[in-house]
Amino acid sequence: MSELPLFHAQGLTKRFGGFVALDSVDFEVGAGERVGLIGPNGSGKSTLVGCASGSLRNDGGAVWFKDRRIDRLLPHQRVRAGLVRSFQLPRPFRGLTVAENLRVPLVFAGRQGRAQDAIDDALEFVGLAARREAMPQDLTQVDLRKLDLARATVAKPQLLFVDEAMAGLSHSEVDEIIALMMRMNERGVAIVMIEHIMRAVTAFSQRLVVLVAGRKIADGDPEQVLANVEVQRAYLGE
Amino acid sequence: MSAFFRFLGLAIIAACALFAAMRAVGNDYVFYAGYTVLEYVVLACAWNILGGYVGYVNFGVAAFLALGAYTGVALGRIAPVPLPVMMLAGGVVAGLVGLGTGYLTLRLRGIFFAIATLALAVVLQTLITNWDFVGGSAGVYAIRPKHVPIFGSYIQYMVFLMLTLAVVVVAVSRAIETSGLGLGFVAIRDDEVAAEATGVPTLRLKLIATALSGAFMGMAGAPLPYYLTFLEPSSAFNLTYAVNSIAMPLIGGTTMWFGPVLGALLLGTAQQVITVTISSEVNLLIVGLLLIGFVVLAPQGLIGLLGLTGKRRSA
């Protein structure tokens, strides 16, 4: 890439007490790119998403998004700038219907008019149109994942971090979510997929980044990364 | 917007009807009892803006009420200020303290925020107790003006002001519910981290809620010295205010304005009746039992039992 990347973290470091969860990690994402982020449990993947999205404060390093240093911005400011995340466990607003859940980013992410159309489009897009009046408690696991993705879509992100959206889903449901994320990407959204299901990661990723114990140990072409000895050891040793 | 003004019109008509009915009874006792009930309508709705909509429990209701009361007392010592001005000033002071409290404590969540508000009440009570200008621990007399135009009696005038304030608080509550602000409040209540990640400026919204909530409590407090005619810290900071202001929304239902209004009208009236027929000591016991019953058996409150909660249900 000759231009500046869309997203760029340099020397990103995060400590919890004395424990170093991220140890000087460099991580970048180009506009419209599909990146897979893998690593054993506890390797710091969600921590990286937290530092990028602002729910966690990094202790060292810097984060840039669209030429702007963002690591002291509040989470909602980063959302408005176009950087959106989803959570490892679905986090719907349980007191709101499916459609009302999508109204929250419509009103607050401030990236488009308040048109009702945006909600309908997003529901149609993820396949939840028939469930628009349902309460989250009545949704299946896969529908909760779709709701999270629809909510992210309404915020009109340029970069989306999707933290393990496929855990606990069936084979065909995983395919559905992959297809959905591919379609989001086709609309121009750069996506970082964090996933343990290797089938999904390899099908989706144009580039693969591997974290182990808070350090980045590989970054590049998915096939080459997966052939990497260190990566194999990290996974076999788990 | 037109729906809002229609609602406001209905609320004003209802308030006028209530006032006319109280006058028709022709007994000042009705106004003394009615004042307390209306005061609780205001306090319950005000508490609910932060506690019900945003989900932050404020145990320091008495602190905000007392701020309004003592702002009035302090003003009255400086110049003969009319009561509505005292109410506005009390609202401003309590609103600012709400804002400050919010700023200092809203990074605390759940029980820690609740404890901080309780601490605020203790600190303020200590300050007021040692501030002789407003009577200190000895208390202060508030002399009601002898002559009250139009209303004839001062208690009727106070009821009129409290009724007006109740209409304002209810209208503001409803406006919040139907606006983007209310949607943001619900998002924070349901999941604050997810709300931030969805673009909700959580700190700003919580500050709006603490300021509004505190301001209305302060406004409700300003007439208190004249209602009691003698104000001392232990009565202004009475824990009963907090207990009732929390119990009424929880029993009525916290998701819409009608919940705290219903809770305050029913519980407030029942308390007035019980105080006369049995004893005021029984009141807190009854409130406590009702509260436990509702929290366990009907967490959506009376409006939930009546099926009035609408689409936005509580978590």
Ligand SMILES: Nc1ncnc2c1ncn2[C@@H]1O[C@H](COP(=O)(O)OP(=O)(O)O)[C@@H](O)[C@H]1O
């Ligand atoms: N809020 C926290 N407080 C303390 N330790 C944490 C916190 N969040 C994560 N950790 C620790 O940091 C490490 C990385 O966690 P995480 O980023 O969630 O890993 P991953 O998502 O790769 O499974 C883990 O050892 C975890 O226990």
Ligand SMILES: [Mg+2]
């Ligand atoms: Mg994780």
